[in-house]
Amino acid sequence: MVNRHLTEEQRNIIKESVTNILKALGDDPEREGLKDTPERVAGMYDEVFEGMRYTNEEIAALFDKCFEKSGSSDIVIVKDIDVFSYCEHHIALMYNMKVTVAYIPKGRVIGLSKICRIADMVCKRLQLQERITADIADILEMILKTEDIMVAVEGEHGCMTSRGIKKPGAKTQTYVSRGVFKKDPGLRKEVLG
Ligand SMILES: [Zn+2]
The missing domain is CATH 3.30.1130.10 (GTP cyclohydrolase I, C-terminal domain/NADPH-dependent 7-cyano-7-deazaguanine reductase, N-terminal domain)
Known part of the structure; x- marks a missing residue:
């Protein structure tokens, strides 16, 4: 089965957006507990939204x-x-x-x-x-x-x-x-x- 992942560019957009959300919430994206959060969220989205990279027809074929x-x-x-x-x-x-x-x-x-x-x-x-x-x-x-x-x-x-x-x-x-x-x-x- 072909394994489709988010592109580097898509991951970067997600990371930047999560960093901005953390800032908007008044937190410090640089602090220990949060510094890898944007990267982790991008990795999680890659996995939990895998189905967005396939049409129903492609899923049927798979x-x-x-x-x-x-x-x-x-x-x-x-x-x-x-x-x-x-x-x-x-x-x-x-x-x-x-x-x-x-x-x-x-x-x-x-x-x-x-x-x-x-x-x-x-x-x-x-x-x-x-x-x-x-x-x-x-x-x-x-x-x-x-x-x-x-x-x-x-x-x-x-x-x-x-x-x-x-x-x-x-x-x-x-x-x-x-x-x-x-x-x-x-x-x-x-x-x-
Ligand atoms: Zn809802």
Whole structure:
């Protein structure tokens, strides 16, 4: 897999910006505890925003490892994949996040580890929970070549639990249902239950 990183120029812009934030907060960017902070933040952003350097089509191509499956097409459900992301409104952590994916195979089954990698990569962007849910569904649809897909995401948002209205434990739930999942409430219940 190609490993895309931030360029030297991009890292320098992040470092300079973090230094300016520290100054604006009235702190001294030269003091012991802070002097490597801009460098560390640039390194962290390189990692946690890796998914911003790939399109959904590229992510689909990277993890398109399916095996053929003939015969009856029973529902496949993968529950509670742990992910982290950052909200685009506050660059705040979204945590305690669980992704559940369900689909009805149309001759193709994707490996569990690939579903986890797709969810991970989509979350490594400045995100909205609604868009995480839709991005995962879009990528799976490209790989599995079926519309019969459902994705559910739940999570806590640092910008809601640690500031503002401060409601720790308040979970946001989002889901996308397509094909048979859209038509059949019983099937949706099976996935969410
Ligand atoms: Zn936010």
